[in-house]
Amino acid sequence: MLHTTTDWLNILKPNFKVLSWTERLRCGLGALLGLALSSLISFWILGDLNTWYIAPMGASSVLLFAVPASPLSQPWNVVLGNTIAAFIGVSCYHFIPNLTVAFSVAVALAIVLMLSTDSLHPPSGAVAITAVLGGESIHQLGYQFLFSPVLLNSVLLLLIAMLYHRICGKPYPQRAQINTRTTDPTPTQKVSIQPQDIQDVLEQQTQLLDISEYDLQQLIMQAQEKAQARAIQTYTCQDIMSRDVIRLNAQDDILVALDKFKNMNLMSLPVVDDHNTLVGTLALYEVVEWFKGATDMRNSWQHQVKDIMVRQVVTVKPMQPIQDLIPYFVERSFNYIPVVDQQTLVGMISRADMIAVLNQQLMQHADSAK
Incomplete structure (x- = not known):
């Protein structure tokens, strides 16, 4: 849920690259x-x-x-x-x-x-x-x-x-094909995403995109190069974590937390203090339990996130290998694990993140075995 004027303005801004x-x-x-x-x-x-x-x-x-x-x-x-x-x-x-x-x-x-x-x-x-x-x-x-x-x-x-x-040494007008020697895909494209694949996807678009097919080819090839360079290394938590983390403040009202769960369609959220130090987690089912006992006078004092959050949190460090996380996701059915650096929340790793990277490694292993 958006709380500040800056949040509202950000959704109005285009996702442009800021030039020097x-x-x-x-x-x-x-x-x-x-x-x-x-x-x-x-x-x-x-x-x-x-x-x-x-x-x-x-x-x-x-x-x-x-x-x-x-x-x-x-x-x-x-x-x-x-x-x-x-x-x-x-x-x-x-x-x-x-x-x-x-x-x-x-x-x-x-x-x-x-x-x-x-x-x-x-x-x-x-x-x-x-x-x-x-x-x-x-x-x-x-x-x-x-x-x-x-x-x-x-x-x-x-x-x-x-x-x-x-x-100025800038290309203009734009070329139509990355491979200037022939209309065939480049060697890299032949074993990955080819120009025809891009054309097929663009044909399904119902809106006009303000980017050329040539630029799409270049961006995809450069992204593939970076991904391949990263793939030969051992993945660490900072490689796959989400850095823009939806979080709760310990002082937030429980109803505010409920709105976040509803708007973001999440099952669990990390809780931080005013210094972004991780102090706990709050799951949706804990908010539901609070609602069940809302009429109980003994629970009348509970109205902030800190009153019902879980303070004991399993965390990992940014440089920790992702293999350390597998037991938590497999054996203990975790959905998310916070990544902290000196007690400060710096990211979050979800089960989907782990599935994606493990699937990538399985595909690479299959390719190398051929």
């Missing part, structure tokens, strides 16, 4: 140079034309310089997406008298056509609206709006982005 300050400044500098140079060149080519540059190019620059790996930022998307949106926007202005209806239909049709041509580019929605609401100077251009300024601005900004990323 150097990378952030590089992205900003790229947008600065891209917009400045492309607008100056456009002004030089178009001369006194009032519409020598359009605002949606600012949104395109965010994608081109901040997230160039996105499928939405590729050259095909920038050029074709903006051109399609401009054509639809001009057409809707000419054939639909009501401006609100015109730009709404324009954006909707542009989305459908961009998705149908694999050219989705979010700033193109603003291009369509600009074609309808851009004013008399835009309307006088008619379908010339497609070529100048839309196509001219798009191509110039794109060329500058390609040059800038090349100077």
Whole structure:
């Protein structure tokens, strides 16, 4: 259950990788140079034309310089997406008298056509609206709006982005295949997850993912390398434990604990004090027993977690080998074991964690025996 404003805000934040300050400044500098140079060149080519540059190019620059790996930022998307949106926007202005209806239909049709041509580019929605609401100077251009300024601005900004990323040593545009020599999977992919496997999974997705298949291949291969490097070592508790542990405070009201059990669908939770020192555990059945005796006057003083928790707790240390845990899960039917470092709770290992790692070791043993 969420208790703080920070918890509420965290669920609203995207799960983005936070770039270093150097990378952030590089992205900003790229947008600065891209917009400045492309607008100056456009002004030089178009001369006194009032519409020598359009605002949606600012949104395109965010994608081109901040997230160039996105499928939405590729050259095909920038050029074709903006051109399609401009054509639809001009057409809707000419054939639909009501401006609100015109730009709404324009954006909707542009989305459908961009998705149908694999050219989705979010700033193109603003291009369509600009074609309808851009004013008399835009309307006088008619379908010339497609070529100048839309196509001219798009191509110039794109060329500058390609040059800038090349100077910075960044790959742009994205390659379609990791194996540049052939369309076959790489040797590592042949014995693990292959590109076709990724394609099959993506085809089952009902939502558009803002990550390219190429990037997925790279991430999976890098993750496999790390997993294989770890597999040759003896697993310790810190290797498989969950670090973001749902916990109770000894001072919590028992009803608060019940809400956590209900919301998290857990059977047992560790209990800590204000210094995150492990002081006990509380199981759901113990809360149920407390409810059964709630009407008993002898139990009227029990209203905090510390009053009904179990203080004797079996714990393990981060560097302890996981083989030490097997008797607890097998012989004593434990569901969870807390991991502590100098009495401080640092993680939790579940029966599912153990099953997963033991299954992995069995598979590796079977592979090596072939």
